[in-house]
Amino acid sequence: MLQRDPTPAGPVIEARDLVKTYPGGITALDGVSLDVAGGTVFGLLGPNGAGKSTTVKILSTLAQPTAGTAVVAGHDVVRHPDLVRHAIGVVGQRSSADPAATGRENLHLQARLYSLGGRETRARASELLERFRLAEAADRIVGTWSGGMRRKLDVALGLVNRPRVLFLDEPTTGLDPDARARLWEAIGRLAEEGVTVLLTTHYLEEADRLAHRLAIVDRGRVVATGSPDALKSELHGDAIHIELAAVERGPDAAAVLTRIEGLGDPVVDGPRVTARADRAASRVPAVLSALEGAGVAVAALTIARPSLDDVYLRHTGRAYRPDALEASR
Numbered sequence: 001m002l003q004r005d006p007t008p009a010g011p012v013i014e015a016r017d018l019v020k021t022y023p024g025g026i027t028a029l030d031g032v033s034l035d036v037a038g039g040t041v042f043g044l045l046g047p048n049g050a051g052k053s054t055t056v057k058i059l060s061t062l063a064q065p066t067a068g069t070a071v072v073a074g075h076d077v078v079r080h081p082d083l084v085r086h087a088i089g090v091v092g093q094r095s096s097a098d099p100a101a102t103g104r105e106n107l108h109l110q111a112r113l114y115s116l117g118g119r120e121t122r123a124r125a126s127e128l129l130e131r132f133r134l135a136e137a138a139d140r141i142v143g144t145w146s147g148g149m150r151r152k153l154d155v156a157l158g159l160v161n162r163p164r165v166l167f168l169d170e171p172t173t174g175l176d177p178d179a180r181a182r183l184w185e186a187i188g189r190l191a192e193e194g195v196t197v198l199l200t201t202h203y204l205e206e207a208d209r210l211a212h213r214l215a216i217v218d219r220g221r222v223v224a225t226g227s228p229d230a231l232k233s234e235l236h237g238d239a240i241h242i243e244l245a246a247v248e249r250g251p252d253a254a255a256v257l258t259r260i261e262g263l264g265d266p267v268v269d270g271p272r273v274t275a276r277a278d279r280a281a282s283r284v285p286a287v288l289s290a291l292e293g294a295g296v297a298v299a300a301l302t303i304a305r306p307s308l309d310d311v312y313l314r315h316t317g318r319a320y321r322p323d324a325l326e327a328s329r
Contacts, residue, residue: 012038012165012196013059018068020054020220028054029065030220036198036213038164041191043211044200045308047320051220052200053093056167059198060090073164089158089166093173097153099143103134106142106153107160114161128156132186148179155186159195166190168199172206184210204308204320216312223315228308235306235314237264238280240287245297247271256294260286269319271299274310 013036020029029051036042044052057063059070061081070077073087097106107125116124129135132152137145142153151171158166168187172180187210191197201207207214208228215225224231240263244253250268257266257275262283264276277283280303291298304310312320 010038011035013042013070013072013198015055015059015070016068018055018058018070019066020051020058020063021066027220029058029068031068032217032220032222034215034222034225036196038196039191039194040212041187041197041199041210043207043214044198044217045202045204045207045211045214045312046217047202050217052202052217053169054220055217056090056169056198056200060088060167061085062090086161087164089161089163091154091158091166091168091171093169095150095154096157097142097150099141101142102139103129103142103145103153104138106157110157110160116160124160128159132156146179148175148182151175151179151183152186155183159190163195165196165198168197170200170202172201172203180206204312208308216308216315218312218316224311231311232306232308235276235310237276237278239304239306239310240275240277240280240283241302241304242273242275242287242291242298243300244271244273245299249296252294253291253296256290256296257287260290263287267313267317269313269317272319274313274319276310 013034015032015034018029018032019027021027032051032055044055046052054063058065059072059077061077061084064078072084075083075087077084101109104125107128108121111121111124129138132155134149134152134156137149142150145153155168155171172183175183184206187197187199199210211228213225213227215222217223242253244250247270250271250273253273254266254268257263257273260283262277266273266275284301284303288298288301309320
């Protein structure tokens with residue numbers, strides 16, 4: 001796990017009031033502002049369609065903002081895109097490797113795109129293959145590699161030019177737990193070596209595990225920012241999650257809970273009602289008794305320590321659903 005108190009550094013990424021609109025009145029970003037310190041992992045967390053990938057495209061010069069400004073590695077992304085590109089590496093959601101070439105050939109081609117000489121190309125390719133434990137498969141066709149190996153190669157390709165900033169757009173999507181854990185380890189080492197990593201993800205555990213700081217993005221806006229621990233510490237007490245037998249009774253359950261001493265304001269999200277309380281376990285009998293007395297049937301009740309899911313619920317008013325595409329995106 002990463003250290004939560006990296007050596008302070010000035011911002012390497014600065015974004016101010018980024019707006020991105022598309023024809024038809026579609027707003028992908030609605031005033032996103034970010035500051036990312038050097039040598040840290042910064043997580044952009046949010047469901048599919050929240051605006052994470054659009055933010056990365058603007059910061060990596062693959063798209064221009066409709067409004068707002070962004071500076072990456074000291075260069076304005078609109079006025080000096082070429083300087084930005086020389087200072088960054090980008091790993092998109094889809095693999096950029098040629099499946100018909102070997103791993104080594106892919107790295108050599110990437111190095112030539114950055115005008116590295118022959119000797120430097122060979123040395124850098126060998127270094128990255130060893131670093132990501134791909135040396136044994138280096139001369140095999142990439143199409144025969146496992147998904148985890150191909151994803152590590154994608155990250156290696158993004159590091160060929162020794163970037164100051166590495167953008168990772170949902171790098172572990174589709175990987176099995178073991179491959180995901182190995183990639184987390186590799187990402188953590190990059191930050192320890194001084195590379196600034198901006199990571200987009202819709203995995204709560206990934207953001208909690210990797211990010212020194214994160215921003216939760218929802219509907220094109222930043223709704224919360226801070227370290228994972230700080231964001232969770234803002235939520236006092238434990239969460240009481242109540243699954244109702246009938247979805248339409250949510251408002252009734254919330255009204256009942258507001259009358260129970262010591263419970264925080266409940267939030268209704270479909271058949272689920274969540275409230276917060278100190279010594280939550282001691283409140284359970286009163287909660288169940290009050291709901292039963294009001295004729296509200298409970299299917300299940302659980303108690304949990306504060307999590308990023310609770311942070312998201314607090315700031316958006318609904319539970320976190322990573323795969324819920326929003327029509328407006």
